[in-house]
Amino acid sequence: MMLSVRNLGVSYGRIAAVRDVSIDVARGEIVALIGPNGAGKSTLLKAIAGLQPIERGSIDFDSAAIANQRPAEVMRRGLALVLEGRSTLKQMTVRENLVLGAYARHDHAEIARDLDQMLTRFPILRERLKQRAGTLSGGEQQMLVIARALMSRPRLLMLDEPSLGLAPLITAKIFELVQALKAEGDVTVLLVEQNANQALHIADRAYVLENGEVVLQGADLADDPRIQEAYLGV
Ligand SMILES: Nc1ncnc2c1ncn2[C@@H]1O[C@H](COP(=O)(O)OP(=O)(O)OP(=O)(O)O)[C@@H](O)[C@H]1O
Numbered sequence: 001m002m003l004s005v006r007n008l009g010v011s012y013g014r015i016a017a018v019r020d021v022s023i024d025v026a027r028g029e030i031v032a033l034i035g036p037n038g039a040g041k042s043t044l045l046k047a048i049a050g051l052q053p054i055e056r057g058s059i060d061f062d063s064a065a066i067a068n069q070r071p072a073e074v075m076r077r078g079l080a081l082v083l084e085g086r087s088t089l090k091q092m093t094v095r096e097n098l099v100l101g102a103y104a105r106h107d108h109a110e111i112a113r114d115l116d117q118m119l120t121r122f123p124i125l126r127e128r129l130k131q132r133a134g135t136l137s138g139g140e141q142q143m144l145v146i147a148r149a150l151m152s153r154p155r156l157l158m159l160d161e162p163s164l165g166l167a168p169l170i171t172a173k174i175f176e177l178v179q180a181l182k183a184e185g186d187v188t189v190l191l192v193e194q195n196a197n198q199a200l201h202i203a204d205r206a207y208v209l210e211n212g213e214v215v216l217q218g219a220d221l222a223d224d225p226r227i228q229e230a231y232l233g234v
Pocket residue numbers: 012015016017035036037038039040041042043044084
């Protein structure tokens with residue numbers, strides 16, 4: 001397994017946000033994590049990325065224990081998290097935001113090449129290169145934060161609700177991008193989504209988190225009557 005989370009417990013003071021969660025992500029997979037508001041999805045991703053201290057359990061990434069390591073160290077190992085809410089550096093330009101994504105790298109020629117590739121992948125960002133990130137639309141900012149994360153050359157990309165609040169056309173583009181990343185073969189994706197229908201459609205496997213616990217998991221959750229009733233409105 002590329003990522004193995006075992007019996008993870010994360011609390012905010014006395015609030016247990018994640019209780020005894022175990023999940024796996026294999027190289028090359030798209031794994032979806034769905035569940036209602038407050039289920040602990042973002043907390044789980046933050047704990048994996050080293051942004052939230054864990055109380056119990058273990059997190060192994062490429063066989064190395066990464067629980068409670070500093071976020072920069074986790075990132076250096078090839079794991080990137082795109083947080084909920086598209087936090088671009090609003091006063092900086094699109095270009096500066098993208099270059100920042102590669103700050104831990106020292107292969108300058110490769111960084112320039114990746115930047116150019118990113119702008120080919122996201123033509124809208126090329127058009128907006130010198131514009132301040134804060135002036136971009138919501139969809140453009142989402143593209144930017146994903147592109148910025150990709151500039152670190154992650155092997156595992158974790159996305160927290162990338163489609164939240166975006167129009168269906170932009171949402172479809174983001175899901176297409178995730179599928180393209182998988183098809184190209186070098187990025188594995190752990191995707192948190194409200195949009196259960198589309199997430200389950202592109203995912204190889206999924207976990208359902210409720211009240212800080214995994215209540216269902218599998219490869220065919222879209223066919224599961226419990227999921228259809230609770231999440232797909234069938
Ligand atoms: N910084 C914090 N301080 C205290 N409690 C928090 C904090 N962040 C989250 N929580 C609580 O932890 C629980 C899990 O929150 P989390 O944000 O992980 O849920 P989520 O599944 O991502 O929800 P959503 O779908 O709304 O984004 C919630 O009860 C929430 O109120």
